[in-house]
Amino acid sequence: EVELLESGGGLVQPGGSLRLSCAASGFTFNSFAMSWVRQAPGKGLEWVSGLSGSGMNTYYADSVKGRFTISRDKSKNTLHLQMNSLTAEDTALYYCVKEAGYTTSYIDYWGQGILVTVSS
């Protein structure tokens, strides 16, 4: 059974940093692309960042480019999202998602989400 367990969320001040992690299990981690998707309170879904199964190809939404960095630790089956220069607009529930292919694909599994709140 595929499981995606996010951690690392919480309250952070504007301009601060946070690192999200996603522990993956139940599938061959290195064989699938992964992404982060976020949802601001009461709003729709926003794709944030993704990377290929190899980790060599990374993609970012314009809203986070230059501030967020996605990476994967193959030895620990863990996905990370380093978030810097956070603003109130980054406040959201962040979902770790597994995609159905080695490169860009649709999302077939979602984590339960982790809340990030940016506020002073």
Place this chain on the structure above:
Amino acid sequence: DIQMTQSPSTLSASVGDRVTITCRASQGISTWLAWYQQKPGKAPSLLIYKASSLESGVPSRFSGSGSGTEFTLTISSLQPDDFATYYCQHYNIDRAFGQGTKVEIK
């Protein structure tokens, strides 16, 4: 970047109604399109991928069609469990979601 636009934003319907949601891409995406359903307080779940392929376990009343820039999600006979918010997503190198369509009880 490719932008996805859904219509309508909200749809009021009754049980048994045929419901159609439209998603338009700002440029051609072939059939690299998925549809998801989200219920309040829950993570989304996959309904349709590659524009018209039904995900395993999803009821056959859900169907998808389209290619290029215009796509539709159809629910042939709306059931009580279908009242939710629906999102389209393209996955052609980049990814992007539509703004969502809330299907509510009329």
